[in-house]
Amino acid sequence: xxxxxxxxxxxxxxxxxxxxxxKIREFARAIKDPDAAYQGDxxxxxxTFLMTIAHWAEGGMSGTRAVKFDYRRLLHGEQEFEYVxxxxxxxxxxxxxxxxxxYEKPGKRGGKMxxxxxxxxxxxxRGEVVAYxxxxxxxxxxxxQA
Amino acid sequence: xxEGDALAPFVxxxxxxxxxxxxxxxxxxxxxxxxxxxxxxxxxxxxxxxxGMLTAAFVGQCVTRAVGVANLRRxxxxxxxxxxxxxxxxxxxxxxxxxxxxxxRRIDGEVVATNQKGEVAVSGTFTAAxxx
Numbered sequence: 492x493x494x495x496x497x498x499x500x501x502x503x504x505x506x507x508x509x510x511x512x513x514k515i516r517e518f519a520r521a522i523k524d525p526d527a528a529y530q531g532d533x534x535x536x537x538x539t540f541l542m543t544i545a546h547w548a549e550g551g552m553s554g555t556r557a558v559k560f561d562y563r564r565l566l567h568g569e570q571e572f573e574y575v576x577x578x579x580x581x582x583x584x585x586x587x588x589x590x591x592x593x594y595e596k597p598g599k600r601g602g603k604m605x606x607x608x609x610x611x612x613x614x615x616x617r618g619e620v621v622a623y624x625x626x627x628x629x630x631x632x633x634x635x636q637a
Numbered sequence: 638x639x640e641g642d643a644l645a646p647f648v649x650x651x652x653x654x655x656x657x658x659x660x661x662x663x664x665x666x667x668x669x670x671x672x673x674x675x676x677x678x679x680x681x682x683x684x685x686x687x688x689g690m691l692t693a694a695f696v697g698q699c700v701t702r703a704v705g706v707a708n709l710r711r712x713x714x715x716x717x718x719x720x721x722x723x724x725x726x727x728x729x730x731x732x733x734x735x736x737x738x739x740x741x742r743r744i745d746g747e748v749v750a751t752n753q754k755g756e757v758a759v760s761g762t763f764t765a766a767x768x769x
Contacts, residue, residue: 514663521663522694523649523656528706538697538712542690543664567689571713 492605492630494593498557502612505587508544510536512580518543536578541613541624542570544586557590558607560630568606569627576621583616591625602632638703638744638767644730647699652687652724660691687720692759696750699728704765710743714761718752725753735767742767 518540519529528535578584593607606629613622658672666688669676677685693714701709720726730748737743744767750759 518663521656521660522691522698524694524698524701526698526701526706528701535706537694538701538706538709539690539694542666567716569713569715570690570693571711573711574709577707 492561492593492595492607493559494605494607495557495559499590499593501557502587502589503556505585505614506544508584508586510578510580510582510584514543515540515580534580538572538574540578541572541611541622544584544611544613558593560607560628564631566629566631567626568629569625571625573623573625574621575623576615576619578613578615578621582621584621585614586611587614588612598632604632605630638732638769639735640732642732644699644703644728644732644746644748647695647702647728649695649726652720652722652726654685654722657685657687657691657722660688664688664690666690684722686722687724689714689716689759692716692720692726692750693761695726695728696730696748696759696761699730699748699750700746700763700765703730704744704763704768708766708768709763710766711764712761713763714759716759717757720752720758724758726750726758727753730763733762 512534515529515534515536519537524537529537588609588611591608591610595603595605598604609626611624612620615621661667661672670680671685671688674685696714697712728750730746732744732746734745744765746763748761748763749757751757
């Protein structure tokens with residue numbers, strides 16, 4: 492992993508995600524969650540729904556300029572969500588990301604492991620922060636093993 | 638809720654390849670290692686395996702069934718071992734702390750998803766407004 496210290500903490504350009512009822516229903520069904528909270532006129536998004544923005548926003552997530560990964564050796568180690576306000580169908584979310592921290596340390600089986608904490612802030616159409624997500628990405632020395 | 642209270646277990650029996658394909662479509666995560674058996678085997682895996690975030694969603698459901706999604710303030714998961722087609726995933730958890738913060742009664746807890754062999758697939762922690 493190459494780390495550009497100058498870029499650590501710098502927010503990337505925001506991406507837009509329009510939250511649709513059908514997408515919430517599809518997602519709730521895929522995660523096998525029949526909760527009435529994800530249905531009907533007062534539906535909200537399930538807790539891990541925000542992961543979809545990483546795949547649906549055009550051009551992928553921003554804010555990774557601080558680190559250059561070798562994707563063949565990249566693991567998703569941890570994922571954290573902080574919930575501030577409900578996310579509902581019709582919301583137009585802006586997501587901006589930054590690499591909050593990046594560091595290397597010795598691996599358990601020799602070699603070194605590199606860690607990057609990527610934080611994304613989600614804001615709705617009223618300018619209110621609705622959530623934060625934080626991903627811990629781990630680059631291993633050798634190929635990824637199960 | 639109070640310290641030591643258990644969350645009701647949430648069980649997903651016999652995870653199927655169709656479940657993985659459905660999650661790929663819903664999430665947009667089309668990494669072929671999760672749906673393309675030929676690709677997975679060429680990458681040295683015995684078969685396709687589950688998206689970590691799908692198991693994380695099961696863990697989330699175990700928490701929201703107990704506290705209600707509107708009360709969830711924070712969810713953090715750590716990915717441990719992989720989940721394979723045919724696995725049965727059991728999510729369990731408990732309240733570890735009850736306290737006051739930001740003008741509301743809060744609880745912290747821990748939650749874990751294990752496979753049928755008792756191996757931890759995903760472990761996590763959460764913070765919620767106390768549902769009472």
